[in-house]
Amino acid sequence: MTDEKTNMGSKLVVNRRKALTLAGATAALSFPGPFISRAHARDVLYVNTWGGPWEESAKVNLFEPFMRENNVEIKTVSPVSFAKLAAQVKTGVYEFDVTTLGDADIVRANEAGLLEDVSKAPLDKSALWDGAIFQNGVASHAFATLISYRKDKFPNGGPKTWADFFDPIKFPGSRCLQRHAGRVLAIALLADGVDPDKLFPLDLDRAFAKLDKIKPHIRVWWTQGPQSGQLLRDGEVDMIGIWQTYPVRLIREGQPIEMIWDKALLDRAYWVVAKGSPRAALAWKFVQTAVRGDNVSKFSLANVYGPLNPKAFDFVPAEDAKLMPTSPENIKKVVLQDTTKASDQLAEASKQFDRWIAR
Amino acid sequence: MRITLALALLVALFVLGPLLVVVPMSFSTANSFEFPPPGYWLGYYRSFFGDERWLTPVFNSIGIGLATMLLTMLLVIPASFAMVRQRFMGRSAINLLLMMPMIVPNIVMALGYYTYFSQLKIIHSPLGVVLAHTCLSVPVCYLIIAASLKGFDRNLERAAMNLGASPLRTFWEVTFPVLRPGFLVGGLFAFIHSFDEAVVAIFISGQAASTLPRKMFDSIRIEADPIISVVSTLLFAVVLLAVLSPLAWRAIVKARSQFRAA
Amino acid sequence: MTTLRNERALLWLLLLPVVGFLAVFFLVPLSQVLYFSVMDPGFTLKHYTAFITDGFYWKVLFGTFQTAAFVTVLALLMAYPLAYMVVRLGGAFATTILLIVTMSFWTSFLVRTFAWMVILGNNGPLRAAMEMLGIVPAPQLLFTRFSSTLAMVHLLIPFMVLALYSVMKKIDPNLTRAARSLGASPFDAFRRIFLPLSAPGIVNGCTLVFIMCLGFYVTPVLLGSPREQMIAGLIGQQIEEFLEFGEASATSVILLAVTLTVFALYNRFVGLDKLWG
Numbered sequence: 001m002t003d004e005k006t007n008m009g010s011k012l013v014v015n016r017r018k019a020l021t022l023a024g025a026t027a028a029l030s031f032p033g034p035f036i037s038r039a040h041a042r043d044v045l046y047v048n049t050w051g052g053p054w055e056e057s058a059k060v061n062l063f064e065p066f067m068r069e070n071n072v073e074i075k076t077v078s079p080v081s082f083a084k085l086a087a088q089v090k091t092g093v094y095e096f097d098v099t100t101l102g103d104a105d106i107v108r109a110n111e112a113g114l115l116e117d118v119s120k121a122p123l124d125k126s127a128l129w130d131g132a133i134f135q136n137g138v139a140s141h142a143f144a145t146l147i148s149y150r151k152d153k154f155p156n157g158g159p160k161t162w163a164d165f166f167d168p169i170k171f172p173g174s175r176c177l178q179r180h181a182g183r184v185l186a187i188a189l190l191a192d193g194v195d196p197d198k199l200f201p202l203d204l205d206r207a208f209a210k211l212d213k214i215k216p217h218i219r220v221w222w223t224q225g226p227q228s229g230q231l232l233r234d235g236e237v238d239m240i241g242i243w244q245t246y247p248v249r250l251i252r253e254g255q256p257i258e259m260i261w262d263k264a265l266l267d268r269a270y271w272v273v274a275k276g277s278p279r280a281a282l283a284w285k286f287v288q289t290a291v292r293g294d295n296v297s298k299f300s301l302a303n304v305y306g307p308l309n310p311k312a313f314d315f316v317p318a319e320d321a322k323l324m325p326t327s328p329e330n331i332k333k334v335v336l337q338d339t340t341k342a343s344d345q346l347a348e349a350s351k352q353f354d355r356w357i358a359r
Numbered sequence: 360m361r362i363t364l365a366l367a368l369l370v371a372l373f374v375l376g377p378l379l380v381v382v383p384m385s386f387s388t389a390n391s392f393e394f395p396p397p398g399y400w401l402g403y404y405r406s407f408f409g410d411e412r413w414l415t416p417v418f419n420s421i422g423i424g425l426a427t428m429l430l431t432m433l434l435v436i437p438a439s440f441a442m443v444r445q446r447f448m449g450r451s452a453i454n455l456l457l458m459m460p461m462i463v464p465n466i467v468m469a470l471g472y473y474t475y476f477s478q479l480k481i482i483h484s485p486l487g488v489v490l491a492h493t494c495l496s497v498p499v500c501y502l503i504i505a506a507s508l509k510g511f512d513r514n515l516e517r518a519a520m521n522l523g524a525s526p527l528r529t530f531w532e533v534t535f536p537v538l539r540p541g542f543l544v545g546g547l548f549a550f551i552h553s554f555d556e557a558v559v560a561i562f563i564s565g566q567a568a569s570t571l572p573r574k575m576f577d578s579i580r581i582e583a584d585p586i587i588s589v590v591s592t593l594l595f596a597v598v599l600l601a602v603l604s605p606l607a608w609r610a611i612v613k614a615r616s617q618f619r620a621a
Numbered sequence: 622m623t624t625l626r627n628e629r630a631l632l633w634l635l636l637l638p639v640v641g642f643l644a645v646f647f648l649v650p651l652s653q654v655l656y657f658s659v660m661d662p663g664f665t666l667k668h669y670t671a672f673i674t675d676g677f678y679w680k681v682l683f684g685t686f687q688t689a690a691f692v693t694v695l696a697l698l699m700a701y702p703l704a705y706m707v708v709r710l711g712g713a714f715a716t717t718i719l720l721i722v723t724m725s726f727w728t729s730f731l732v733r734t735f736a737w738m739v740i741l742g743n744n745g746p747l748r749a750a751m752e753m754l755g756i757v758p759a760p761q762l763l764f765t766r767f768s769s770t771l772a773m774v775h776l777l778i779p780f781m782v783l784a785l786y787s788v789m790k791k792i793d794p795n796l797t798r799a800a801r802s803l804g805a806s807p808f809d810a811f812r813r814i815f816l817p818l819s820a821p822g823i824v825n826g827c828t829l830v831f832i833m834c835l836g837f838y839v840t841p842v843l844l845g846s847p848r849e850q851m852i853a854g855l856i857g858q859q860i861e862e863f864l865e866f867g868e869a870s871a872t873s874v875i876l877l878a879v880t881l882t883v884f885a886l887y888n889r890f891v892g893l894d895k896l897w898g
Contacts, residue, residue, distance in 0.1 A: 046566070051581050077566045079581050083862045090864065091477040095565050174761060220764045221847055226582030234391050235743045236763060354862055357847060358855065359677050360807070367706035367718070370699045374778055375721045377736040378728055380746075384739055393744045434639040441635040445628075453636060456643055458893070462884055463651060464836025466853040467873040470860055471650030474657065494647040497639065555729050558838045558853075562860065575731040579738065579843055588739075591732040598727045602720060
């Protein structure tokens with residue numbers, strides 16, 4: 001750990017002067033940027049990112065290869081928010097061109113007309129695989145929302161199922177879930193005993209009734225990936241519904257964390273281009289690069305995602321593949337979401353969910 | 360009396376304590392908020408000074424603050440002369456207008472600017488933030504400049520005019536030099552007001568014109584990046600320096616005069 | 622006659638820039654908020670009727686009032702003895718205290734909010750101290766109404782101290798002394814002489830703190846409980862997450878109306894000019 005830090009430190013020292021000049025130049029250029037139109041040496045693409053390890057890995061494995069190959073610059077924009085995507089299309093002011101959406105969000109976004117049409121996209125479809133395209137998005141990787149808890153808070157074993165997670169009497173303690181209607185409603189139904197194959201369309205009344213039972217025990221709703229990791233690491237919450245990236249990392253760090261793969265909610269992440277983006281062509285070019293086997297495999301490895309491009313596994317060591325949500329062992333345990341069955345209810349469900357949280 | 364003193368000291372501790380907490384945090388080796396820190400290093404300072412994602416907002420904030428300061432002064436100084444020296448119809452209405460930006464809650468203006476600047480296509484641009492911040496800085500700048508103007512002895516001007524100076528010359532050679540310190544303080548307050556303003560900036564500055572308060576807000580909300588403690592310490596150090604330096608200066612002057620007397 | 626007309630012209634020339642600027646970049650966006658509150662998309666009062674008929678909004682509004690009142694009282698109770706001792710003792714004590722208060726005053730709200738996040742955090746010093754005192758397990762403090770209230774008191778105390786101090790320092794100490802020499806007990810002298818004379822400072826400080834609290838966004842959003850939002854946080858959410866500009870506008874108008882009412886009351890009884898003295 002310490003070695004890693006000194007290493008990082010010395011690297012940073014070398015880079016520091018360069019970065020300072022760079023920052024100085026950026027500042028000089030960007031102000032008063034809007035008064036004098038700025039001459040760009042290179043095209044810029046704005047990519048919406050999740051920050052933290054997601055961005056670190058994307059930077060090295062997705063952005064840098066693309067920047068090198070095409071002589072463009074990628075700027076990152078965070079945080080990720082569905083509302084921002086919608087706001088962009090509504091206001092016509094684009095902060096980002098490309099983002100990733102999970103199974104529920106892509107259906108909802110497509111229903112609302114927020115995505116560029118993939119059929120008109122300048123994509124080389126022969127380089128893609130069967131099933132790569134879904135709802136105007138291109139499949140990138142799979143991740144799971146699963147139960148993770150602090151072993152120091154539950155020395156005799158913590159919640160093993162979503163039903164346990166929703167049982168504050170059997171497992172008292174503070175809880176945390178993502179502020180995300182699609183996933184949380186599905187999880188509530190799983191906790192209430194709904195058959196994983198029959199999750200969608202969502203039985204909203206049943207889901208909200210179940211959620212009411214643990215509402216007082218949800219201390220905070222996480223919205224950003226790194227934030228969820230931080231909450232678990234600092235022990236701000238005792239149990240959490242979280243993406244596998246973070247508990248895997250924390251366990252490697254030696255933190256007393258347990259994670260439960262059983263009935264974890266699987267999401268596929270798709271690259272999408274914001275409808276009306278002035279840089280759509282460049283954005284599609286980036287998407288093509290980002291899902292290439294070599295790139296997506298390296299990107300996924302760092303975050304323990306399961307790459308969805310079958311060719312990616314040529315680049316993944318077998319032992320790493322075991323930890324991925326798509327490994328033969330894990331795929332049997334996880335719950336797949338058929339969100340297309342809920343296409344007409346997701347927008348309303350999200351609204352209802354946001355209001356339910358606020359009260 | 361003694362109880363009151365004890366109470367006062369406790370309150371002073373309550374005011375001071377939290378400010379000091381951020382200092383050791385910035386040297387912490389922990390990648391989360393552990394207090395007291397498990398170990399000390401300078402790594403997060405290095406990261407801060409090498410990270411464009413933090414430095415750009417710093418420069419944005421300084422640039423936006425300076426532009427706000429200039430624009431505010433250009434608008435407020437002439438108006439202050441009119442307001443302080445003339446009695447006219449509609450004066451109290453204009454006085455109210457000048458104070459309004461201080462009365463309306465910032466979140467309300469954030470919403471107003473969000474929709475308005477989207478229509479004007481200047482949302483997420485430094486220009487938008489400067490325009491918004493200028494409005495918000497007008498009251499504080501006006502209060503200070505008007506106060507210094509009220510304290511100005513107009514006999515100085517009359518004397519200059521009697522000696523044959525033109526009104527313009529009188530302004531440049533008599534009025535302006537006397538009032539300059541007041542103008543500068545007014546400008547400084549406008550700068551600080553912009554530099555510290557968070558709410559409107561959170562909603563309208565976007566990524567392109569992200570100010571430091573917005574970056575800090577996002578950083579706390581997204582991942583509690585340990586670099587935030589570095590930024591906090593540096594900002595606190597600036598305040599400390601600014602608050603202590605007049606004191607130190609006075610001490611130096613005093614020491615010097617004593618030295619001369621001896 | 623011409624000089625008079627010239628003077629008029631000069632007057633408006635001096636005022637025009639700021640008036641024009643505020644009209645275009647302040648009054649227009651502000652009026653848009655009023656406009657959108659009844660025009661989303663066509664003319665409608667539904668955002669207001671929703672606010673009035675839905676208990677949830679009342680809960681938020683009432684909670685905001687409650688928090689603002691609580692913070693104001695707490696800040697006054699803490700700031701008063703401090704300002705009083707500064708005036709009474711003077712000298713190095715006063716300089717030091719005023720220095721600390723000014724330092725806090727000028728330190729960014731975000732820096733101070735972050736500091737409270739560290740202090741109240743799960744691995745922070747406050748919980749560690751509680752556990753040392755035998756409160757095991759110590760309650761989790763962050764993301765509660767307690768944490769945001771405490772932080773707001775800390776953020777706003779400097780305003781209160783400075784408002785009190787600027788009035789108290791003008792009170793002639795001989796008055797209290799005279800009362801004492803006429804046989805009043807120290808407490809009586811304070812209660813009947815000093816306290817009433819410091820009242821303008823109390824009113825000013827409380828008004829300022831109360832109003833700032835009503836529209837507080839950053840601290841409640843970062844430290845507070847998601848179940849006990851304040852009204853500014855709700856507006857932020859209506860803008861950022863729900864994209865309901867009509868609804869956000871109506872809520873904003875209500876916050877604005879409440880704030881203006883407080884100002885109007887202050888203006889009626891004290892006079893607005895005195896607030897920023």
